[in-house]
Amino acid sequence: MKIITIANNKGGVGKTMNAYQLTCHLANQGHRVLVVDLDSQANLSSTFGVQITRTLIPEWLIGDIGIDEVVVDSQGEGDFHKNVSIIPSSRHLANLAKLLILSEQEIRRTAGRKERLLKKRLSECTDFFDYVVIDTPPMLGDELIMALVASTKILIPTQAQDYSIDGLEELMDTFEIIKETENPTLEFAIIPSMVNKRRKIEQQRMQELAQSFQITPPIRNLVQMQESISNKTPVFMMNKKTEGYKDYQALWTSLDLN
Numbered sequence: 001m002k003i004i005t006i007a008n009n010k011g012g013v014g015k016t017m018n019a020y021q022l023t024c025h026l027a028n029q030g031h032r033v034l035v036v037d038l039d040s041q042a043n044l045s046s047t048f049g050v051q052i053t054r055t056l057i058p059e060w061l062i063g064d065i066g067i068d069e070v071v072v073d074s075q076g077e078g079d080f081h082k083n084v085s086i087i088p089s090s091r092h093l094a095n096l097a098k099l100l101i102l103s104e105q106e107i108r109r110t111a112g113r114k115e116r117l118l119k120k121r122l123s124e125c126t127d128f129f130d131y132v133v134i135d136t137p138p139m140l141g142d143e144l145i146m147a148l149v150a151s152t153k154i155l156i157p158t159q160a161q162d163y164s165i166d167g168l169e170e171l172m173d174t175f176e177i178i179k180e181t182e183n184p185t186l187e188f189a190i191i192p193s194m195v196n197k198r199r200k201i202e203q204q205r206m207q208e209l210a211q212s213f214q215i216t217p218p219i220r221n222l223v224q225m226q227e228s229i230s231n232k233t234p235v236f237m238m239n240k241k242t243e244g245y246k247d248y249q250a251l252w253t254s255l256d257l258n
Contacts, residue, residue, distance in 0.1 A: 002257075003122060003132040005147040005154045009171050011138035014157040014193035014219065016043045017229060019135040021248055022155075023048075024234035026257065027083035031130040034071070036118075037089035038143040044135040045088035047232055049075025055090040058099045061117045061146075063110055067125055076232055085129070097142055114142065115182065119150035131257075140174055148178040151186060155255075157193035157219075158209070168213075189255060192218035194225075217250040 006019040016039070027033045037045045038057070045051065050072055060070040067087075074084035100107065100114050107114050122132055134151065136144045148154060154175065158168060168190075179186045190209060195218040196202055209215050219225070224244035228235050235244045 001122075001126045001129055001132065002153070003134065003151045005134040005136060005144075005151040006157065007136045007144055007147065007154050007171070008156050008158060008168075009138055009140050009144070013138075013159050014191075014225075015039075015138070016047065016135055017225060018155065018157050018191060018193065018219070019044050019133055020047050020229065021234055021236075023084060023133045024080060025236055025248070025252055026131050026133070028080040028234075028236055030083065032083050032085075032128065034085050034087065034125060034129040034132045035074075036087045036122075036132060036134045036147075038093070038147060039135050039137040040089055040091050040093040041137070042089040042091075042093075045086060045090075047229060048081075048084065048086055049232065050086050050088045052088050052090050054092045055088060057087060057089065057093055058096045060087070061096075061121060062099065062103045062107060063121075067121065078237070093143075100142060115145050115149045118146035122150055140170065145174070145178070148175065148186065149182045151183070154186065154188045155191055156188060157191045159192075159194050172213075188214070190215045191251065192216070194221040195219065196221050216254045217247065219247045219251060220244075222247075 004022065006015045008015055023033050023035055035044065035048065056065060056070045059065045060067065070087050071085050072088060074081040074086055107117065134147045136147050156171065175188060190213045192206055192209060192215055195206070197220065206218065220243060222244050224235065224238060224242055228244065235248045238245045
């Protein structure tokens with residue numbers, strides 16, 4: 001089972017967009033995909049038609065309930081949705097840090113450290129899913145740290161702009177610490193996201209990114225992408241001649257997910 005986290009400690013860079021497109025792509029290939037929405041805004045959950053008043057993610061992480069009590073089916077239209085299961089989020093997830101503090105003794109007994117909780121819970125799901133796709137909040141909190149410890153690969157959507165690139169340093173420092181201490185096989189790829197290739201400054205920033213990091217083919221800032229989310233229709237269902245379809249096909253090929 002491969003576990004892929006979509007992460008950036010800056011908001012508005014296309015995390016949920018890429019998590020949605022990746023999940024739909026994998027499910028359409030016939031893979032069983034578990035979506036774990038660790039963002040209390042719950043945008044990814046609602047994109048799959050799942051809306052709940054109170055998430056049970058905190059209780060699942062500390063072991064009070066089993067995965068069968070927290071997983072729901074995708075409510076999207078299309079045959080591929082039968083391959084998608086969701087652990088949905090809600091505003092209640094914002095209380096996760098408090099619950100982890102209150103459960104500190106139990107966590108030490110069962111997992112050793114709170115950072116390993118998600119990895120432990122997902123290890124119990126290997127017979128049921130081929131992939132796990134994790135969406136994370138735009139901050140370096142418990143959710144993101146647990147996701148990095150648990151993951152096979154981290155995908156980092158990043159705009160080709162100064163503030164977004166500067167924000168990568170803190171995230172990459174955290175990545176290196178997790179790789180050295182908890183997850184030595186963790187890999188990453190940076191996805192230039194919401195790119196306007198006509199802007200010379202973005203072309204320059206893309207070149208700078210490529211010099212410092214492993215980057216994928218870019219995803220352009222297209223109206224089609226917003227329509228995809230608004231209509232809850234993945235880009236692979238669009239006309240193959242559209243630019244959005246071409247961008248994501250190039251991205252999946254570069255990541256070699258299968």
